[in-house]
Amino acid sequence: MAAPVSIAHTHVHSLRLASGAEALVARVLAADGTAGFGFTLNLDAGVARDMAAWDALARAREVPLYGLLGGSYRKEITTVKDELPAIAPDWTALRKDILDARHELLRIDPFAWGSVEMVQTIAAVAHAFDLSIALLAPNAHPWELQYCAALAATLKGEDTRIVMRSVPAFSSISVSEQQGLGIDWSVEPSFSNIKWQS
DSSP states (O other): OOOSSOEEEEEEEEEEOTTSOEEEEEEEEETTSOEEEEEESSOOHHHHHHHHHHHHHHHHTTSBGGGTTTOOSOSEEEEEEOOSOOOOSOHHHHHHHHHTTOOSEEEEOHHHHOOHHHHHHHHHHHHHTTOEEEEEOTTOOHHHHHHHHHHHTTOOOTTOEEEESSOOSSSEEEOOOSSBTOOOGGGSGGGGGOOOOO
16 A cells, blocks of 8 residues: 655664563654654554554644544444454455455454555445444554554444453543544653664
């Protein structure tokens, strides 16, 4: 997928989280000088770069992510434990399954599908077929939850939710009104120590 903004520079950095897990964090510097940030815990740098490009575009336009994607349909997103598998990131197979009415709820891991555009495409098809969507936060990390909330705000289905493999510490998460993705990068203290290249 093409980046939603003209990019002057991209830098991806490996980061050790407080939990000991590794994350990739990306900074995209847009042509207008606006910086956007993204991350992934699945070590696919493409996901982090796509997220950072959307963050830069939303920051440049001084709107939350939903301001770029047709508005917000909710301010709170329900969080639930759900151990059923997410749908494999295979558009051809998913399309066939939807046409064959094999799903009532689409469990989508937005980090596995790789881009905001792909999640939006799946959501549009789900809405057309009156299917609900659950966005998986695979590690239940605060960054994942905040990103899923930013995406879920833009989805039309009434039963949109965020699913985790563990029991959530809270029953819902608020959609951020901050510019960009609304992720609180400070929850990982080592993020502020990254020496970004310009």
